[in-house]
Amino acid sequence: MSEAAPGQAPEPQPCFADSRRLTGPNLFFSATGAVLEALGPSAQSASAHAVWWERVTALRRAIGWPEAALAVRCHATGAQLALAAPAGLLFTATEINEWAWEAASGLFSRSASASPDADAGEPPPFDALHPPGDDVEQAARVFAARAAAEHHPAWAALAAAARDHGVPLFADDAVLSLGAGRGSHAWPLAALPAPHRLRWAALHAVPTALVTGSNGKTTTARLVAAMVAASGRVPGLCGTEGVVVGGVAMASGDYAGPAGARLVLRHPKVEVAVLETARGGILRRGLAAAHADVAVVTNVSADHFGEYGIDTLADLAETKLVVARALGSEGLLVLNADDPQLLARAAAQRCRVALFALDDVHPALAALRRASGITCGVAAGRLRLGNAGEAHDLGAVAAMPITHNGAAHYNIANAAAAALAAVALGVAPAAIAETLRRFGLARSDNPGRLERWDVHGTTVLLDYAHNPDGLAALLAVAASLRPLRLGLLLGQAGNRSDAAIAELAQTAAASTPDRVLLKELPAMLRGRAPGEVTALLGSALRSAGVAPERVQIEPDEATAARALIAWAEPGDVIVLPVHQVASRSAITALLDRLSAQRPPVTSITAPVV
Numbered sequence: 001m002s003e004a005a006p007g008q009a010p011e012p013q014p015c016f017a018d019s020r021r022l023t024g025p026n027l028f029f030s031a032t033g034a035v036l037e038a039l040g041p042s043a044q045s046a047s048a049h050a051v052w053w054e055r056v057t058a059l060r061r062a063i064g065w066p067e068a069a070l071a072v073r074c075h076a077t078g079a080q081l082a083l084a085a086p087a088g089l090l091f092t093a094t095e096i097n098e099w100a101w102e103a104a105s106g107l108f109s110r111s112a113s114a115s116p117d118a119d120a121g122e123p124p125p126f127d128a129l130h131p132p133g134d135d136v137e138q139a140a141r142v143f144a145a146r147a148a149a150e151h152h153p154a155w156a157a158l159a160a161a162a163r164d165h166g167v168p169l170f171a172d173d174a175v176l177s178l179g180a181g182r183g184s185h186a187w188p189l190a191a192l193p194a195p196h197r198l199r200w201a202a203l204h205a206v207p208t209a210l211v212t213g214s215n216g217k218t219t220t221a222r223l224v225a226a227m228v229a230a231s232g233r234v235p236g237l238c239g240t241e242g243v244v245v246g247g248v249a250m251a252s253g254d255y256a257g258p259a260g261a262r263l264v265l266r267h268p269k270v271e272v273a274v275l276e277t278a279r280g281g282i283l284r285r286g287l288a289a290a291h292a293d294v295a296v297v298t299n300v301s302a303d304h305f306g307e308y309g310i311d312t313l314a315d316l317a318e319t320k321l322v323v324a325r326a327l328g329s330e331g332l333l334v335l336n337a338d339d340p341q342l343l344a345r346a347a348a349q350r351c352r353v354a355l356f357a358l359d360d361v362h363p364a365l366a367a368l369r370r371a372s373g374i375t376c377g378v379a380a381g382r383l384r385l386g387n388a389g390e391a392h393d394l395g396a397v398a399a400m401p402i403t404h405n406g407a408a409h410y411n412i413a414n415a416a417a418a419a420l421a422a423v424a425l426g427v428a429p430a431a432i433a434e435t436l437r438r439f440g441l442a443r444s445d446n447p448g449r450l451e452r453w454d455v456h457g458t459t460v461l462l463d464y465a466h467n468p469d470g471l472a473a474l475l476a477v478a479a480s481l482r483p484l485r486l487g488l489l490l491g492q493a494g495n496r497s498d499a500a501i502a503e504l505a506q507t508a509a510a511s512t513p514d515r516v517l518l519k520e521l522p523a524m525l526r527g528r529a530p531g532e533v534t535a536l537l538g539s540a541l542r543s544a545g546v547a548p549e550r551v552q553i554e555p556d557e558a559t560a561a562r563a564l565i566a567w568a569e570p571g572d573v574i575v576l577p578v579h580q581v582a583s584r585s586a587i588t589a590l591l592d593r594l595s596a597q598r599p600p601v602t603s604i605t606a607p608v609v
Helices: 046-062 087-104 107-112 136-150 153-165 217-230 258-265 279-284 313-326 340-346 363-370 409-424 429-438 468-480 498-509 532-543 557-567 581-596
Strands: 016-022 033-038 070-075 078-084 169-171 175-178 185-188 208-212 235-239 242-245 248-252 272-276 292-297 327-336 352-359 374-379 382-387 390-396 451-455 458-463 486-490 515-519 551-554 573-577
Touching: 016 087, 033 087, 046 070, 046 078, 046 087, 046 136, 078 087, 087 136, 087 153, 153 169, 153 175, 208 217, 208 313, 208 409, 217 235, 217 272, 217 292, 217 409, 217 429, 235 258, 242 258, 248 258, 258 272, 279 313, 292 313, 292 409, 313 327, 313 340, 327 340, 327 409, 340 352, 352 363, 352 409, 363 374, 374 409, 382 409, 382 429, 390 429, 409 429, 409 468, 451 581, 458 468, 458 581, 468 486, 468 498, 468 573, 486 498, 486 557, 498 532, 515 532, 515 557, 532 551, 551 557, 557 573, 557 581
Parallel strands: 208 272, 208 292, 235 272, 292 327, 327 352, 352 374, 458 573, 486 515, 486 573, 515 551
Antiparallel strands: 016 033, 033 078, 070 078, 169 175, 175 185, 235 242, 242 248, 374 382, 382 390, 451 458
16 A cells, blocks of 8 residues: 555555455355455454344344354465355345445445544545445445345346256346256246246256366366266366357357357257366355255365465365265265375265275275275276276276377376266266267367377377376376477466465476476466566576576467577477467468478478467
8 A cells, every 4th residue: 555645644544355255156155145255453353243143143033034154264475254145135235244344344434534634525544335334234234235126026026936946047247047958948037937927847957076176177077078968968068268068069168168069058959968167266256056966176276376366285185175065975086096185074074975086906995895886996907987886997097099109198197087087977977988088189179288298209288287286287287208308398477476486387397398388378467577487487487507508488379389490400308388268370370381381401490470
C-alpha cells in the first residue's frame, strides 16, 4: 500500500480478497457455499475467526437459513473462511461472508471511531463494502432482502423435485439442466418449467468419471474415453484442450473446469462422461458433478504453490482428493500407490479404493488383492488387472504405443489408472487391452503428449511437461534413446515462484543438455516483467553448471523451437515441452513438413513458420 501524502487520508485497505461462490463439492465441504481470502492483521487471528464464526451463525439463523458447515483454513500467508449455503443463494452467501469478516476484523468499529476532524470527503482508513454495520439484526434485514431478490422459486422447485427423483441438476448463471448426457434436458433460467410438467422417467444420470492429478490427467482421461468408445458407447470428454463427444471436437481451449464438465454433461449424445478436473477449477468453484461413479488421482507434484492457499504437497493432495467427495460408498477412487501422499490417504477414504503401481507386487496392491480389491500393475513386463480375485492380462507394456517401448514409465502408470477407471465404468478387460494395443499409434490419439518425429535422423519429442516431475519424466524418455547430443526447449509461466522456476532449470541441467533454448511466453507472464522468467532460468542453469554458450534466448515458443530444430543433426534428440496450443500447431506443422522432405539431408534447416 502506498503511503498517504500529508493532509490526505490513508489509502483504504481491504480485509479480504477473492471472495467467490463454490458451486459444487470443494476443499471445505461437499456442499455449495462461499469462500473468501482473509487479509490484514486479523487474517490469522483465532479470536477474529471466532467472531466471524459467531456472526455468520447468528446471521444465518436470523434470516432463516438452516444450520450448515463453516470452515477456517489457515495457510502460509493468511486464511480462508468458508460457509456452506443453498445453491440458489450463493451471491447472498458471499456477501454474508464478507460482512461477517468485516465485522470480525473490526472495520465497522474503526469507522465509528474515525476522527471527527476528518474532511467529509475523505475515505475511512479501511475498505468496508457493506453498509449495515456490525449489528446482526440490522444486517439480517438487508441480507434477507437480498436473499429474497436472488431466490428463484422455479429453480428451487426443480431442485427439490430432482432430489426426490434422484436426478442430477446442473446450473450456471444462464442455464439449468436436469439429468446428464442422453438423459438430460436444459432450459434458460428465465423459462424454467414446473416440475409436474416433466417426464421424469426420461431424465437420468450417465456413468461419470473424474480424472485429476498434477501430471498425466489429460492422457489418462483420453485413454478412458477411448476405452469407453471401444466398449461401444459414446464418450463425452472435457479437458485442458477442449470438449470432444464421440471423437468429434465440440469446443477448443481449456475446458478442464466446471464449464467444460457442464458442456459434456448436457450433450444429448453422451453415454459416458469423462471429466478431466484441474486444480484451478476445484479451488475456484469446486466440482461441477456432485456425483460420479469413479474418480482418478494420477499423482501430486510440486506446482502452483502459493495460489489459493496451497503451499505444500499435502495441501495439493487434499485438493486433488476433493474428487472423492463426489463418490458415494459404492463409488471407486483410483489412487497411485507409488505416490506417498496419495497412498497415505487411501485408508481414510469413505468410498472403495483401487490402487495402481508400476510394480504389481507393490505391498499395497498385494494387500488390496487379498481383500478382493481392484489393482493394476506390471508383472513380468505385462500390465495385469486384478479384480475380485481374477487376474486379467492387458498386454505387454513394451507393445503399448504410448509407453515408447516401455521407456515412458509415466504413461505405463497412466494406462494402469485408465484401466481401473474403465472397469468401474463397465468396460470389459478385452476392450481395455485392445485400446492399449492401439492408442498412440496415431498422433491424433493424444496430441501434445509425448509425440515423436524422426526428422532425417534426428528424433524430436514434443510434450506438455510443465513442472519438474513432468520434465524429468520426459527427459528420461529422451535419455533412453541414447542421443549423440541433447537439445532442450525450456520455459515457464510467470505465476510460479522464483524457487519453482529455478527447480525446473535444475531438472533440465541434470540431463546435461548440449543446447538449451529459453523461450519467452508473452501470453503467460502472469504478473512478471518480460524477460524476467528467462533470466531466472538462465541464472539457475549457469549455477547448475550449464555453460552460458550452450544457452540461447528467443522471444516466443515457436521461434525458440525452430532455432533448436535448425541446430540439430542426425543422431541428436530434441525435447520440446510446448505449453501453448497455437505454438504447438505451428511447431507440429513444421515437423510434419520436415519429416516428409525427401531426399534426406545431413542437417535440418527450419523454414519460417
